[in-house]
Amino acid sequence: MPPPDALPLRTIPLDAWHRAHGARMVPFAGYAMPVQYGASERCRGGVLAEHLHCRAAAALFDVSHMGQAWLTGPGAAAALERLVPGDIAGLPPGHQRYSLLTNDRGGILDDFMVANLGESRLFLVVNAGRKEADFAHLAANLPADVALIPLSDRALLALQGPGAAAALGALCPPAVALPFLGAAALPIAGIDCLISRSGYTGEDGFEISAPADAAPALADLLLAAPGVAPAGLGARDSLRLEAGLCLYGADIDETTTPIEAGLAWTIGKRRRVAWDFPGGPILRAQLEAGPMRPAARRRVGLRPEGRAPARAGTQILDSAGAQIGTITSGLFSPTLEAPIALGYVRADLAAPGTRLAVSVRGAALPASVVRLPFVPHRTAA
C-alpha cells in the first residue's frame, strides 16, 4: 500500500496500450512509464533486447511524459533568446535545434528541443521532470505579444533505428524527406502530427507529436510497420548513454555550466558578442579562462577496463589514487559489451587517452577517457 501522502502516479495517454503490450510500468517523473516490455514476435523484450533491436531495426518509444508547448508571436524567437544561449532568431522554418535554459550563475535549468514550424510558431519539447518549472520560467519572461501555450493533451512517440525511415515512409512519405533536425506538421493516416527527424539514440529516427486521443491508433500503425518493436525507458537510457547524450538531472543540472558539460557549442556564434542571456558573462569568463581556471571541470566519456559497470556516484581517481571526479551516468553498454560512463573530471585530466581509475566496491579499476560518442551516430544527413 502506498503511504497516504503519496500522490498517485500520472498516466500518459497510452497507459492502457502499454499494459496491453506487456509493459512493466515504473514511476518516472511522477508518471507511470513503460521501462521494458515482454516478449513479442519481433523482440524478446527486456532492456538489452530492446536496445539491440533499436540499433538493428526500429524501436518505438513513448515519451508523452515530456512537456510540449507552443511559443507564438512575431517576438517569440527574440523572447526565447533572452533565456537561452542559442541562436533562435537564425533557426529557419522547418528546422529544430537543441538548446539550454540557463540561470544567472550559468547553470543549466533544462535542455530542450525547439523547432521553428513557421508562421511565428516555435514548438518546444522539454524534460518531464522540469516542465512545470520551465513553463513558469518562460511565462514569467515573455513580452505581451508572445504567448506560451503548454499542450497537455498530446502524446509524443519516438521511432528510432536504421529501419525507422522505411517504417514511417510507408505511412508518411514526406517525413523521410526531412533532413536531420528537420521538422514539419505532417499527417499520418489522417492524424495531424508534428514530426521532427531527431531523437535521443544516435540513430536515424523521428519524434512524432500527436493528439492524445489519436495516440492508440498511431501507436498501432507504427507498431504494425515492418521491424518495429516497442522499447521502454530502460533501453532509452542505455541508447542515449552510448550516444554520449546528457540526461538532465544526472549529467547536467543547475550546478553545471554548458562549458563544463561540453555543450559550449550551444552558445550561438552571434550570441558570443553580447552574451545577453542568463549567466552570459560567467560563461564568457569560463570559456576565455579555459581548462586552467581554478576548479575547472569537464564532462568526459570513460571506458573502464574489464566488465564491471561503474555507476553514478562512483569516484574517479587519478593515477595516485586521489579523487579527481565523479561519474554521473554509467552502465554496461549492450552494443560495446563493456562498461561506459559519463562523469566530470578536473579539466586538465579531460583529454581523450588520459588514464584514470574508478573506485568500484573498494577497488580502483583502470579507466580511460575516450571521445564521445561511445557508439558512432548514424543520424540522417
Next chain:
Amino acid sequence: MPKKPLDIRYSRDHEWVRLDGDIATIGISDHAQEALGDLVFVELPQVDRDLEAGEACAVVESVKAASDVFSPLAGKVVETNGAVVDDPAIINGDSEGEGWLFRLEIDDPEVVDSLMDATAYAAFLEEEGA
C-alpha cells in the same frame, strides 16, 4: 522453465541452496533473475573465503542496476562457476541449475532445513506481491 530440482531451499533474499553432504550449491532464484532482467556482469567470491550467513558475497548486474547476493549459510567457498562469469546470460536461462554461482563447504547441514522449501517460497512470493 526448467523443472525445479528436488530438495531445493530458498532464502528470503531470493537465493537458493541444494545440499550434497556438506557441500551447498548456491544461486539466485528464478524470480530474482526475472526481476533483474538480462544479466551482463557477475562477480563471485574468492575460493577459500569464509562467509557468514547473510554476508554479501557476490554481485549480479543487469544493464541498469547492480544487485548484491547474500550467502544464505555460513561456510567456506570451495568452488565458483566460471561459466556464468564468462556468460551471465546462463543465469537468466537456468538460474536454479546451470546458473549456480558458488559452492560452500558448510559446518552445519541441519541449518538448511530452516530455509524455505519450494512450496513455502512460492507462498512467500505471493505474500510479497511478486
